[in-house]
Amino acid sequence: MDGDPLHDLDAVGGLLLAIHRLPHQVEFTGFQERALALLARAVPFDCAWWGLVSGLNLHTEIKFRLPATYHEDWEKIKAEDPIANQAALHPFSTVMFNERELCHYPALQTMLASHGIRHVLCTHTLEPSLGLHAFLAVYRTATPFTEAQRKLKQMVMPHLMHALHLSWRKHLESALLDALTDEQLAANAICDRSGLILSADEFFARFMAIEWQRWRGPMLPDDLLAHLRDGRHFRGRKIRAVFRDVSGLFLVRISERRPVSELSPRELTVAEHYAFGKTYKTIAQEIGITPNTVRHYIRTVFGKLQVRNKTELSRIVFGSVSERH
Numbered sequence: 001m002d003g004d005p006l007h008d009l010d011a012v013g014g015l016l017l018a019i020h021r022l023p024h025q026v027e028f029t030g031f032q033e034r035a036l037a038l039l040a041r042a043v044p045f046d047c048a049w050w051g052l053v054s055g056l057n058l059h060t061e062i063k064f065r066l067p068a069t070y071h072e073d074w075e076k077i078k079a080e081d082p083i084a085n086q087a088a089l090h091p092f093s094t095v096m097f098n099e100r101e102l103c104h105y106p107a108l109q110t111m112l113a114s115h116g117i118r119h120v121l122c123t124h125t126l127e128p129s130l131g132l133h134a135f136l137a138v139y140r141t142a143t144p145f146t147e148a149q150r151k152l153k154q155m156v157m158p159h160l161m162h163a164l165h166l167s168w169r170k171h172l173e174s175a176l177l178d179a180l181t182d183e184q185l186a187a188n189a190i191c192d193r194s195g196l197i198l199s200a201d202e203f204f205a206r207f208m209a210i211e212w213q214r215w216r217g218p219m220l221p222d223d224l225l226a227h228l229r230d231g232r233h234f235r236g237r238k239i240r241a242v243f244r245d246v247s248g249l250f251l252v253r254i255s256e257r258r259p260v261s262e263l264s265p266r267e268l269t270v271a272e273h274y275a276f277g278k279t280y281k282t283i284a285q286e287i288g289i290t291p292n293t294v295r296h297y298i299r300t301v302f303g304k305l306q307v308r309n310k311t312e313l314s315r316i317v318f319g320s321v322s323e324r325h
Helices: 009-024 028-042 070-080 082-089 106-115 148-172 173-179 204-210 224-228 265-275 280-287 291-305 310-323
Strands: 047-054 057-064 096-097 119-127 130-140 186-191 199-202 239-246 249-256
Touching: 009 028, 028 047, 028 057, 028 148, 047 070, 047 082, 047 173, 057 070, 070 106, 082 119, 082 130, 096 148, 119 148, 130 148, 148 199, 186 204, 199 204, 204 239, 204 249, 224 239, 224 249, 265 280, 265 291, 265 310, 280 291
Parallel strands: none
Antiparallel strands: 047 057, 047 130, 096 119, 119 130, 186 199, 186 249, 239 249
């Protein structure tokens, strides 16, 4: 795109379309590099840095044509980095620091110059429910960025993040479908093994607040993380959580605990028959087990649901049936 890239609407539209198609064309592990290659056609750059932060604490990153030591070098001067501070203060607005502006910040300029960087565009986007910022900084060695290129990157950034979240979710789609074992309202998130939440749907924070009222993210609570690492389902006071491990990422599915969610499918079937007034013998004949096995299931159901008689059982079971219809 020559001149003002925003004036070439066909090219801009083509770029956005290509970004949104990308999650369906490449594996999530290669998504960010391919997305950066697309962006570089519209706003040429030499290298880039893309990741997730809370404050100035870096959680995840991808270095695009940057040396392995770049993060370590930035850590030494991050308190004096006006680019990170300004971008964080103005999410969704792209800040531009060409060589003329960088000369006012010698520590940052020296660090960038050691990697051949003289010009910077940086954009943050905000995930308020998780306490996270996503950032993308692109760098040049020779030619300064223009105002038109700054505006184009600012416009494209939300689309890049939407496509990145879609890439993660598409990768875990089969696991998500496997987790849909009932019709109960649930919320989903994607996290890594450290417990850092990379993406979450709009209900996830609300469900988390049911169990942990002061939770703000972006990390899973310690007790939930311990269950994830051990491969165990979590049952809290008010919620339950199941985990699916897919290629090093985890789908976290949270739902509010209902009493019947503690029952196995067979236990629930027996409980429903018994709550409707059927005898042990009738239940045994209808589902193909012995009366003694029915009696065993009923004892187990009473223990799990902490009920003392058929009336209390019926109240819980009939409530469950009505919710499912």
